[in-house]
Each structure stands twice: as C-alpha cells, then as structure tokens.
Amino acid sequence: MSDDRWIWGIGLATTTGDGTVLDTWFPSPARGRLPLGYDPAMPPDDLEKLAVPDPRRAVEVDVVSLEIDLDQPPASTSDAYLRLHALSHRLVAPNDLNLEGIFGHLPNVAWTSAGPVHPDDLTRLRRYLQRDGVQVQGLDKFPRLLDYVTPPGVRIADASRVRLGAYLSPGTTVMHEGFVNFNAGTLGVSMVEGRISQGVVVGDGSDIGGGASIMGTLSGGGAHRVSIGARTLLGANAGVGISLGDDCVVEAGLYVTGGSKVVLADEAPLADGAQPTVKAAALSGRAGILFRRNSLSGAIEAVRRAGVGVTLNEALHA
Numbered sequence: 001m002s003d004d005r006w007i008w009g010i011g012l013a014t015t016t017g018d019g020t021v022l023d024t025w026f027p028s029p030a031r032g033r034l035p036l037g038y039d040p041a042m043p044p045d046d047l048e049k050l051a052v053p054d055p056r057r058a059v060e061v062d063v064v065s066l067e068i069d070l071d072q073p074p075a076s077t078s079d080a081y082l083r084l085h086a087l088s089h090r091l092v093a094p095n096d097l098n099l100e101g102i103f104g105h106l107p108n109v110a111w112t113s114a115g116p117v118h119p120d121d122l123t124r125l126r127r128y129l130q131r132d133g134v135q136v137q138g139l140d141k142f143p144r145l146l147d148y149v150t151p152p153g154v155r156i157a158d159a160s161r162v163r164l165g166a167y168l169s170p171g172t173t174v175m176h177e178g179f180v181n182f183n184a185g186t187l188g189v190s191m192v193e194g195r196i197s198q199g200v201v202v203g204d205g206s207d208i209g210g211g212a213s214i215m216g217t218l219s220g221g222g223a224h225r226v227s228i229g230a231r232t233l234l235g236a237n238a239g240v241g242i243s244l245g246d247d248c249v250v251e252a253g254l255y256v257t258g259g260s261k262v263v264l265a266d267e268a269p270l271a272d273g274a275q276p277t278v279k280a281a282a283l284s285g286r287a288g289i290l291f292r293r294n295s296l297s298g299a300i301e302a303v304r305r306a307g308v309g310v311t312l313n314e315a316l317h318a
Helices: 043-051 075-089 119-131
Strands: 008-018 020-023 057-069 107-114 114-117 136-140 184-185 261-264 276-277 289-293 300-304
Touching: 008 043, 020 057, 020 075, 020 114, 043 057, 057 075, 057 114, 107 119, 107 300, 114 119, 136 261
Parallel strands: 261 300
Antiparallel strands: 008 020, 008 057, 107 114, 107 136, 261 276, 289 300
C-alpha cells in the first residue's frame, strides 16, 4: 500500500484520571509513515514543555505519536482526532478517508476556554474554573476548528460555527451565520452564509446564501452525498438535497429534494400540452440550471441557464 494513504503526527493528548482521552492536538500532521528512528520517549522540546497536568480541569497532558491508514476506520480517540486534523490541514479532502464509527471514539466533552473537561467533573470543578475566569463554551463531541488549526487564507467570523474536521480552501469566507461540519467544506474561493452539512463539498466561486441549507447524510439525510459545483448560487433560505453542477442557481426560499417534482419549463410540451415533469433527482449534478418557484402555480421549475454563474467580490475573498 502506498505511504500516501497514511498520515502521521506528534501531539498532545488530554486524559482524565480514569483514562478517558478527551482530545488530541496535532500541531503539524503530515503525509506518510511515522519517520524511522523516531523515539516517542523523546518528544520535540516545545511539546514536552506543554505536557503538564492541569489540576483545574482534573486532566493529564501527554505527548503521543501516531500513524494512521486513511482507508481503515478510526481505532481510538487520538486516531479520530488525527483524521479530523488531516482534513482541516488540507492533507486529505472530504470523503477521501474512512470515518466509519468515528462517533464511538469521540467522547462528549465540556469545552472550556482553558481546554476540555470531562462532563462528569464539570460540576465539581465549576467553582474553581469560574474563579479563574474559565468559561464553558459547549458540550459536544466535536471541538471548534480554530482551537486546533488556523487554516491559511480563510476568514471565519464566528469560531463556534466551524467544527474541527472542516476543510476550508484559501479565499473562503464563513460569515457569522454560516456553518461548516466535519468532513465537509469548500474546494475553492467561496462565500458561506448558510449550512454545509457533513459530507458536502462546495466548488470554487460558489455562494451559499444566508440561511441556506445543504442536506447531509447524518440523522436520516439519505445516502446521496451532495456536492455543489463551481460558480453556483444557493439563494438565501434555500436548500438542496440533490447535487448542483457548475453555474447553477436555486431561487431564494426554494428547497429542492430528490423527490421534488420539477417542471422542465423550457422543454417542448407533451402531446397533451403539459410541460414534462421529472423528479429533481434526475437533474442532480447537471450544470447550468436555474431552479425557481412559479409564482402563479407554485410549481418548482427548472430552466437552462447560459453563461457563467455568480461572480464573487474579489476584494472580499482576497
């Protein structure tokens, strides 16, 4: 097997007294196998200095070294974190690694401004954390991206809206109400004001409008992994459960799922004079389509578009 399907890293694991690993931070993960001759007992000096217990959070911090096969499922909490880091460091693209069973390796954690705390310890430790000005920011399996990785060339208006494991290409802007889940993200310069769910990728030059939603594969979302092409606009408060090709537009407020009935408004009429109708799934991934709602009949219509789709503000995304 090619070493290119492996990722290795040296990091810091946060562990509770009962041995629960809460998280692992890998500052500089890399492609390939763990270098020959590396001795985990002699970690890099900067990490070794940070590997000290934190009594406020009732945790130990230890240096760990790890290599993982991207084609195999996660085998531990540190393994799961290395996969999330690989995505956010742009070492591997969304949907190009095995994440099967990852939730079982990620404990629920109280995320604080001083680092992770076991939820069972939070009530006992709260008075001391409050005394030191430590705030609880969330209770979840996934931490915030910016607490672990600073992706170059990216703007993120609200750190709580982007999870570790998001893949954000240079030039991407995630506005305050935008959201990007793990194993999802942008493949080029993009504006994100809506929701990019797990498994979804958005092409170069596309705009996910305010309040817009892209259906993922978690929680009954189906098996189809939605993708958004280049220069495509998903209008404000719109949504899709199908893929969109390049240079497409979905009208603001319109939600198109695979089972939606769509009238092909610019096709030749049928023998009875009616316009042909298909399920939206039949149009999944096609380029140059405008999806709109007929203001008189209420029907969803698809019409062909000519030319290039949306054009983003170059200065905003520089």
